[in-house]
Amino acid sequence: MTARFRRPRGGAASPGRALRVLVVVALVVLVGCGVVDSVRGEEVSTVGAVDFDQELAIPPLADSTTDTDGTRVFDLTTQAGQREFSPGQVTDTLGINGDHLGPTLRARSGERVEINVHNQLDESTTMHWHGMHLPAEADGGPHQAIEPGGRWSPSWSIDQPAATLWYHPHPHGRTEGQNYRGLAGMFILDDEVEAALELPRDYGVDDIPVIVQDTRFDSDRQFEIGNREHAGMLGDTLLVNGTLRPYLEVGHERVRLRLLNASTARTYAFGFDNDRTFALIGTDGGLLAEPYHTDRVRLSPGERAEIVVSVEPAEHVVLRSYPPELGTSGFTTRQSGGDDSFDVVELRAGASLQNSPPVPERLVDVPRLDPGDASQTRQFELRSRTINGQTMDMNRVDEVATVDTVEIWEVENGHGQVHNFHIHDVQFQVLDIDGEPPPPELAGWKDTVFLPPHASIRLIMRFDDYADPSSPYMYHCHLLWHEDRGLMGQFVVVEPGQQPAPPDHDH
Numbered sequence: 256m257t258a259r260f261r262r263p264r265g266g267a268a269s270p271g272r273a274l275r276v277l278v279v280v281a282l283v284v285l286v287g288c289g290v291v292d293s294v295r296g297e298e299v300s301t302v303g304a305v306d307f308d309q310e311l312a313i314p315p316l317a318d319s320t321t322d323t324d325g326t327r328v329f330d331l332t333t334q335a336g337q338r339e340f341s342p343g344q345v346t347d348t349l350g351i352n353g354d355h356l357g358p359t360l361r362a363r364s365g366e367r368v369e370i371n372v373h374n375q376l377d378e379s380t381t382m383h384w385h386g387m388h389l390p391a392e393a394d395g396g397p398h399q400a401i402e403p404g405g406r407w408s409p410s411w412s413i414d415q416p417a418a419t420l421w422y423h424p425h426p427h428g429r430t431e432g433q434n435y436r437g438l439a440g441m442f443i444l445d446d447e448v449e450a451a452l453e454l455p456r457d458y459g460v461d462d463i464p465v466i467v468q469d470t471r472f473d474s475d476r477q478f479e480i481g482n483r484e485h486a487g488m489l490g491d492t493l494l495v496n497g498t499l500r501p502y503l504e505v506g507h508e509r510v511r512l513r514l515l516n517a518s519t520a521r522t523y524a525f526g527f528d529n530d531r532t533f534a535l536i537g538t539d540g541g542l543l544a545e546p547y548h549t550d551r552v553r554l555s556p557g558e559r560a561e562i563v564v565s566v567e568p569a570e571h572v573v574l575r576s577y578p579p580e581l582g583t584s585g586f587t588t589r590q591s592g593g594d595d596s597f598d599v600v601e602l603r604a605g606a607s608l609q610n611s612p613p614v615p616e617r618l619v620d621v622p623r624l625d626p627g628d629a630s631q632t633r634q635f636e637l638r639s640r641t642i643n644g645q646t647m648d649m650n651r652v653d654e655v656a657t658v659d660t661v662e663i664w665e666v667e668n669g670h671g672q673v674h675n676f677h678i679h680d681v682q683f684q685v686l687d688i689d690g691e692p693p694p695p696e697l698a699g700w701k702d703t704v705f706l707p708p709h710a711s712i713r714l715i716m717r718f719d720d721y722a723d724p725s726s727p728y729m730y731h732c733h734l735l736w737h738e739d740r741g742l743m744g745q746f747v748v749v750e751p752g753q754q755p756a757p758p759d760h761d762h
């Protein structure tokens with residue numbers, strides 16, 4: 256009972272619908288027989304078993320042109336392709352301007368960008384700029400569908416600090432499959448504050464994107480979803496920037512890794528094989544106020560972390576994912592990947608290394624949002640298929656926020672499974688988790704936060720601008736199977752007193 260993602264070979268049947276029907280039938284059967292809880296008995300570990308025989312691919316920086324008015328213009332094309340992840344073994348893939356994954360977009364705070372997204376898939380898609388503060392109609396959520404052969408050209412001004420963001424499709428009910436097969440890329444923002452700090456920033460040299468996805472290959476070397484666990488599709492193999500078994504040559508004493516969890520369901524706890532400490536310098540929305548020296552960083556799907564690690568001449572050190580602390584118990588831990596571990600990428604230091612300055616003790620100002628300024632508190636309770644008892648409805652606006660106000664969102668995981676929570680448009684701060692102040696890794700700007708079973712997290716955010724009563728933004732669980740099944744809601748930002756309008760669709 257497995258479902259393959261293959262390119263359709265003509266015919267009218269929709270592989271997406273066939274897949275959904277198959278999954279629903281399978282779940283009904285499994286739940287009915289009470290065997291869903293025993294599907295996945297084995298823990299996964301690739302520790303010590305990875306050959307590191309392929310050089311880590313570095314996604315190219317996307318080309319851009321500059322318009323007469325100074326707008327930086329990018330062109331992205333979604334397309335089907337094939338990739339030999341291992342020599343001689345061909346896998347059907349999706350990519351952006353290539354076979355698999357997409358180029359790294361890069362822009363400066365204050366700059367205006369325009370991105371022409373051409374869809375050359377044979378299904379509709381969208382392109383969402385995850386972590387970006389921008390007008391809702393440029394956000395690339397499920398309302399901004401791009402039909403096969405179509406083009407969509409959003410434009411906005413970058414108005415937020417230097418950060419590691421990313422982009423991926425967000426089609427209604429079909430995000431998991433498109434993301435899994437390779438539609439994702441990094442979006443790096445720069446600014447003057449970051450540029451003035453002594454940090455590694457030579458892209459692909461000592462500043463390295465690390466896009467981590469777990470996958471499963473079937474016997475024909477095709478991407479397989481197979482039996483999803485409660486969290487979703489949990490793979491047994493990692494692709495890092497689309498590279499299997501990767502190594503990275505390091506020529507500097509310190510290297511900055513921009514870790515992006517672009518997996519559909521899996522949460523990682525990244526660290527190094529000898530438990531060396533590293534400096535966590537940034538999270539989803541930008542740099543921290545000061546580096547946090549730690550030996551682990553947990554990332555659930557969609558989250559990012561920037562870390563700086565030191566290496567000694569000629570040593571090999573492995574970035575690993577340890578069994579992540581998920582807050583689950585019993586068999587749920589096994590089924591959510593809480594027992595699993597992976598070797599991610601081997602860093603191979605050169606015999607002589609170029610000097611790198613130590614990581615600065617102070618990084619940036621992170622002004623705290625004040626709960627006393629909040630004009631509204633909202634509650635969200637996540638369960639297996641619902642938020643506040645409802646599944647996603649494209650035609651229902653769930654929440655209406657007023658422009659230029661601060662709000663507190665109390666997000667609760669109402670059952671025993673893992674989730675996380677992502678909000679479009681804003682970067683938020685974590686006020687507390689079960690009443691406790693956030694740990695240092697959650698003290699900066701975030702747009703996605705892990706939500707352990709039964710936990711309650713209070714988030715605070717400001718809706719600065721971009722009122723538009725008819726274009727909703729999304730909030731959702733970023734475990735993509737959950738999202739696709741309806742763990743998502745919509746909000747609009749309006750002028751004071753304005754009423755929301757029925758959502759505009761582009762199709």
Ligand code: C2O
Nearest residue numbers: 383385557677729
């Ligand atoms: Cu990364 Cu709503 O998305």
Ligand code: CU
Nearest residue numbers: 674732734737
């Ligand atoms: Cu979820």
